[in-house]
Amino acid sequence: MHIPDGYLSPQTYVPLYGVSIVCWRIALKKIKKDLSAKHIPYLAMAAAFSFLVQMFNIPIPGGTTGHAVGAGIIALVLGPWTAVIAVSVVLIMQAFVFGDGGITAIGANCFNMAIVMPFVAYWTFNLLKGSSQNTVRVGAAAFFSGYAGLSVAAVSAAFMLGIQPVIAAGPDGTPLYAPYPLSIAIPAMAVEHLFLFSIVEGVMTIALLKYFLKNESTLIYAMNEASREKV
């Protein structure tokens, strides 16, 4: 889901840079309040974790690969605004150091994986969990939070790619940037995520949330009623 350089037209990536910069400013303001000495190591771990998880490319035999992002579980444990910063740090590192995702597409990639994903995951969790403390319900909420977060992020990336042939074509109608229309991009990205990659993300989210519940349940942002009021 890391859109490379050259796939998005300037009229797409420039506004998305704008949106991401606004979100980074809000996120930094929000975490400044909560960023105690205790939380700094967790923020570093969250970023390292997301970076590592993304290295595990999952193959579709004879097809493409994809991977989990970890933004969902980070949003549940540390809060969605902290996840915005942790995953954005990762995406910026990946673009500059490892050529994974374009420099011009940093705004777009952060929008999908570091903004859309953690918030969709967080809202999904709260919606499904409600005020219940029931283990099964909390587990299902965790699974679908990761599942929905990654799926919506993938469709958002597919949408950005799919509108390119329409909004940026040469005089003879040939695409100038990403060549495939929405009718190809959306199904391609949606199917592989809905049936495989997002399931992996969901399973990982539930497993890690259970681990945190067992070992350090007071840390978990999404289980803390007081902090939930703030978002």
Next chain:
Amino acid sequence: MKRFEKKLWLGLFVLALLSPLGIILPEKFGAEGAWGEWGVGALEKMLGYVPEGLKKTADLWTAPIRNYNFGGEDAVLSTRIVSYIVSAFIGIALACIIVLIISRLLKHEK
């Protein structure tokens, strides 16, 4: 450091060591890269041409460790595996450094 935090760091360490699974499994199952992340060469094969605008910006940036691989595109699997693990640890280190810088800057703003 608390025992729980130590455990988490250990977990990240293990993930870094296991990371080459992310290149070995795709190779075993004959899976190519991700959808929509093709290089210029692959695109030309698929489409028969390279979109004008894409051609101009595709190679805008030369990353120091392109594709988490020190050995270049033709590197053998063992080189790629070592590069991948080293990249994983570089990633952990960079993540920590950047987070530390951000938290320092935020503190100074207060």
